[in-house]
Structures are given as structure tokens and as C-alpha cells.
Amino acid sequence: MSLPSDKGPSDKGDTAGLSAADYDAFCRFLRERTGLSFTEAKRYFVDRRVSERMAAVGVEHVRQYLNLLRFQASGEELQLLVNRMTVNETYFFRELYQLDCLVNAALDEVVRGRPPGSRVRIWSAGCATGEEPYSIAITLLERWSRVDEFEIELYASDIDSQVLARAREGIYEQRSLQAMPRDLVAKYFTRLDDQSWQIMEELRDSIDFSLVNIADPQQMENFRGMDVIFCRNLLIYFDDLGRREAASMFYDALSPNGFICLGHSESMSRMSSLFVPRRFPDAILYQKPQS
Amino acid sequence: MALVKARKIDGAKPAGAAEGGDPLAWLEDADPARRRQAAHALGDRPDAVPALSARLTREEDPSVRETLLTALVRIGTAAAAAALVPHLASEDVGLRNGVIESLQQMPAAVAMPEVAPLLTAADSDLRIFAAQLIGKLPHPDRLDLLAGVIDRDPHVNVCLSAVEALMEGGDPAALPVVERLSGRFPDDPFVAFSVDAARRLFSGA
Ligand SMILES: C[S@@+](CC[C@H](N)C(=O)[O-])C[C@H]1O[C@@H](n2cnc3c(N)ncnc32)[C@H](O)[C@@H]1O
Numbered sequence: 194m195s196l197p198s199d200k201g202p203s204d205k206g207d208t209a210g211l212s213a214a215d216y217d218a219f220c221r222f223l224r225e226r227t228g229l230s231f232t233e234a235k236r237y238f239v240d241r242r243v244s245e246r247m248a249a250v251g252v253e254h255v256r257q258y259l260n261l262l263r264f265q266a267s268g269e270e271l272q273l274l275v276n277r278m279t280v281n282e283t284y285f286f287r288e289l290y291q292l293d294c295l296v297n298a299a300l301d302e303v304v305r306g307r308p309p310g311s312r313v314r315i316w317s318a319g320c321a322t323g324e325e326p327y328s329i330a331i332t333l334l335e336r337w338s339r340v341d342e343f344e345i346e347l348y349a350s351d352i353d354s355q356v357l358a359r360a361r362e363g364i365y366e367q368r369s370l371q372a373m374p375r376d377l378v379a380k381y382f383t384r385l386d387d388q389s390w391q392i393m394e395e396l397r398d399s400i401d402f403s404l405v406n407i408a409d410p411q412q413m414e415n416f417r418g419m420d421v422i423f424c425r426n427l428l429i430y431f432d433d434l435g436r437r438e439a440a441s442m443f444y445d446a447l448s449p450n451g452f453i454c455l456g457h458s459e460s461m462s463r464m465s466s467l468f469v470p471r472r473f474p475d476a477i478l479y480q481k482p483q484s
Numbered sequence: 485m486a487l488v489k490a491r492k493i494d495g496a497k498p499a500g501a502a503e504g505g506d507p508l509a510w511l512e513d514a515d516p517a518r519r520r521q522a523a524h525a526l527g528d529r530p531d532a533v534p535a536l537s538a539r540l541t542r543e544e545d546p547s548v549r550e551t552l553l554t555a556l557v558r559i560g561t562a563a564a565a566a567a568l569v570p571h572l573a574s575e576d577v578g579l580r581n582g583v584i585e586s587l588q589q590m591p592a593a594v595a596m597p598e599v600a601p602l603l604t605a606a607d608s609d610l611r612i613f614a615a616q617l618i619g620k621l622p623h624p625d626r627l628d629l630l631a632g633v634i635d636r637d638p639h640v641n642v643c644l645s646a647v648e649a650l651m652e653g654g655d656p657a658a659l660p661v662v663e664r665l666s667g668r669f670p671d672d673p674f675v676a677f678s679v680d681a682a683r684r685l686f687s688g689a
Contacts, residue, residue, distance in 0.1 A: 312488075314490075330487060333486070333487070334486065340486040341486045343486065344486070345486055345488065346487075346488055346489075346490035346491065347487060396487075398489060399488070399489055400490065401489075401490035401493060403492075403493055410524045410525065414521075416493060433589050434558060434589050437550070437557070437589075438524075438554055438558070441520065441547070441550055441554060442524070444520075444547055445517060445520060445521075466546065466578065466581075467546065467547050
């Protein structure tokens with residue numbers, strides 16, 4: 194589809210038609226509300242999704258659409274747009290070295306001095322379709338020698354309501370399961386048909402899935418006392434300031450000595466002086482200091 | 485099984501909102517978590533700049549300090565940038581570094597007018613910070629300001645930080661400026677070395 198546009202002829206091309214000023218206003222709005230930061234290079238990507246949503250709601254002008262996003266009390270349209278703008282790609286046992294690190298070293302450190310039976314809280318922030326939290330669950334059950342001594346709570350959240358619904362359902366296709374050993378698939382999944390497997394109910398029920406925007410301080414306030422936070426492959430879509438803010442909110446959510454795991458291409462050094470990088474044999478994690 | 489059902493966390497329900505009151509008042513709370521919370525909440529309040537800056541002077545908890553800095557960057561006004569600048573003279577290296585990084589993350593149009601005057605500060609350390617910072621601000625005056633340092637600053641170390649800043653920027657127009665430094669300090673081996681390095685960089689060799 195195409196939209197009415199006030200662009201000059203030099204500006205043509207196959208983008209849907211946000212003027213430079215509208216594009217700026219739009220990106221600023223998204224940055225404030227979601228932490229997601231889109232540069233000029235992403236213009237085509239943003240344009241397409243915005244014009245799609247504008248067509249769906251029957252709005253003609255970008256300004257009108259922006260107002261709808263701003264002032265709609267239910268926030269429904271913003272959610273729908275966010276669902277289209279996020280990149281949800283993930284799979285089981287992604288960046289396995291961090292899961293290795295978790296069960297080989299980090300968790301032992303987390304529980305040091307804690308009496309048996311106490312709680313351990315692990316949070317997958319930006320869990321997409323659920324592969325990450327389920328991978329954590331399976332890794333703990335299979336490979337952490339002290340798993341039975343503690344009560345482990347797993348939290349998982351995402352800003353995208355559609356992927357969360359799929360995470361709760363726990364149905365996966367071959368592509369998601371590729372990195373997972375066959376025997377574990379057999380042990381934890383039920384085969385539904387040729388294409389799909391569903392993760393067992395006990396695991397589905399053990400994880401609390403919730404809709405959380407990690408750029409929103411009010412929502413983040415509900416998360417406290419976490420021992421390990423996985424926040425992998427989403428801060429790459431944030432700008433420097435967004436990363437700094439996220440770091441400081443994660444700091445509040447963690448218990449002293451708690452760890453944060455970032456994706457391999459993300460480094461905390463540019464982002465914050467709050468955490469201490471800890472080099473383990475399997476991976477580098479960031480730790481909240483004792484006090 | 486060792487996994488227990490996690491208690492429901494309702495992300496939609498704000499936890500602290502019930503406590504009410506003005507976050508400005510919590511900035512001086514004894515509990516660092518509360519002070520962090522205040523700083524978070526003040527990140528969109530330009531009127532909070534003086535209070536944030538005053539707290540920054542006294543704040544000893546590194547995590548609260550980081551949040552105060554982040555709030556000032558987020559506010560992003562000229563007043564917020566101006567409030568950061570005096571902390572560049574702090575004895576505390578951590579604070580200084582935090583301030584440099586923060587000014588760098590502000591819009592260049594806002595940060596530059598606050599930072600540029602530091603190029604004439606009496607303290608050569610301050611001039612060095614200013615040169616480093618200016619090198620990182622995408623601003624049209626960048627080259628001219630750094631050229632001014634190279635042509636006029638009496639202190640060779642300040643000039644060398646300007647050279648470094650220009651090299652980081654990678655603009656070939658900077659080369660003739662850098663070369664002028666050899667004329668000012670003909671006997672300084674480090675100047676000779678830096679100018680050489682700049683030539684290699686800009687000629688792509
Ligand atoms: C590429 S996926 C990464 C999934 C998983 N963590 C992994 O590493 O495989 C990024 C996820 O982050 C989510 N996301 C992006 N911005 C977010 C925000 N502000 N708050 C919460 N989740 C966000 C996206 O919806 C997406 O599902």
C-alpha cells in the first residue's frame with residue numbers, strides 16, 4: 194500500500210512515506226516508551242510496519258497514528274505495533290556456554306551459605322517464544338548437582354504479547370530444537386505431529402510468564418530479589434542511554450552477588466560501571482557487588 | 485522436582501506507586517534503593533536538575549551515582565549538561581569518568597556549549613578532558629575548536645589529546661592541523677611520533 198506523503202521527489206523509493214521529521218518523532222516516541230532504538234538505517238523496516246498498522250486501523254496521517262499510540266487508554270495499538278517491531282528470533286540451547294557457566298559455577302556461588310530449601314530466582318527477561326527459559330529449566334534439572342536442595346523459581350517475560358502466548362503454549366518446530374540433543378527432546382517433549390513437539394506440562398507450569406517492558410521503571414519495580422537475570426540479544430536494539438537505564442533497573446532487581454548474563458555480542462562495559470565482570474571458565478558474567 | 489511454581493509477578497501493577505509523594509524528597513533518603521528509585525523517577529523532570537546535581541556532589545554509593553548521571557542525561561537540557569560540567573573537576577576518578585561518558589551521550593548541540601569553554605580553563609587536566617570530549621561530540625565546531633587547541637594551548641599534553649581526538653574522528657581535513665604542531669614543539673619526540681602516526685592514519689598507509 195502507499196500513503197499520502199509530503200516528501201519531495203528526491204525522497205522516493207519503496208518506503209511507505211514517513212517524512213524525516215515524522216520518522217524522528219516516531220523513533221523518539223518508541224525509544225521513550227519501549228527502549229527500542231531505530232536509526233536512519235532502519236527506516237525501511239520501521240516504515241513498513243507502521244504503514245501496515247496504519248492501514249489496519251484505517252488512519253491516514255502519521256501524526257494521527259502517533260496520537261492514537263500516545264493517548265489510547267488501553268495501549269492496545271502500541272502493543273500491536275511493538276509485536277510487529279520486535280525481532281523474536283531464538284532457539285533452544287542458544288549460547289550454551291552461558292548455561293554451562295550457570296550450572297558449573299555461577300549457581301554454586303549464588304547459593305553459598307544459603308540453607309537447603311531456600312529460594313533461588315532466575316529470570317529470563319526478553320524470553321521471546323520461551324526457548325530460553327525452558328532451556329534454563331532443562332539444564333538445571335539435568336546438570337546442576339544441587340538442584341534438589343533448593344526451591345527454584347523461574348520467571349520469564351517479554352514486551353511482545355504474541356510471543357508470550359506461544360511461550361506458554363510451548364509448541365516448537367524442528368528449527369527451534371536443532372541444537373537440543375535427541376534424548377532430551379524425547380525426555381521433555383511430546384510429539385504432536387511430524388512438525389511439532391510440545392514441552393511437558395510440568396515445565397510449562399513451573400515458569401511464570403509475564404508481559405514486561407524492561408524500559409519501564411514501574412513494571413521493573415515488581416522484580417526484586419533475582420539471583421540470575423538472562424537478558425540476551427535484546428539490548429542490541431537499545432541505544433547507549435537505554436542500555437544504561439536497563440542496567441540500573443537490573444541492578445535493583447538483582448540480589449547482592451547476583452549475576453546478569455548478556456548475549457555474546459553485548460558488553461556491559463560501555464553500559465555501566467555498576468557490575469563487576471567475572472571471568473569463569475565457560476563465560477564472562479556480570480555480578481552485582483555485595484554492597 | 486526442584487523447580488517450584490514461581491509466584492505471579494504482575495508487571496502491570498506498579499509496586500512503588502502506592503507510596504506516593506514527590507520523588508524529589510526521596511533523593512536524600514537513607515536507603516540507597518530509594519534514592520535510585522527517586523533518580524529513575526526524576527529522569528523526565530527538568531525542574532529536578534539542581535536537586536540531582538546537588539545529590540551527585542554528596543553521593544557515595546556508586547549505583548545511585550550512576551542512576552543520578554543517567555537521569556541527567558535523560559533530561560538532556562542545557563541546564564542538565566551545565567550541572568554535569570563542574571563535576572569534571574572532582575577528585576573522584578569514578579565520578580569524573582561517569583561525567584565524561586554522560587556528556588558524551590547527550591545531544592552534541594546541548595553538550596558542546598557547556599564543554600567548549602573548558603578549553604580555556606586554568607587547570608590543564610580540565611582542558612585535556614574537554615579536548616577528549618569534544619573529539620567525541622558530533623558537532624560542526626569540533627574541528628575548529630580542536631585546531632584552536634593545537635595552535636594555541638601552551639601545554640603539550642593538552643595539544644596531544646587534541647591530536648588524539650582528531651585522529652579518532654578520522655577526518656582527513658585534520659591532518660594539516662595536526663602537522664602544525666610539529667612547528668610549535670619541534671624538539672618533542674612524542675609530538676613527532678604523534679604527527680607521524682596521524683600522517684599514516686590519514687594517508688591510509
Ligand atoms: C532476539 S529475541 C532474544 C530471545 C532470547 N533472549 C535469546 O537470546 O534467544 C529479543 C526479544 O526481546 C524482546 N524485547 C525487545 N524489547 C523489549 C523490551 N523493551 N522489554 C522486554 N522485551 C523486549 C523482543 O520482543 C524479543 O522477543
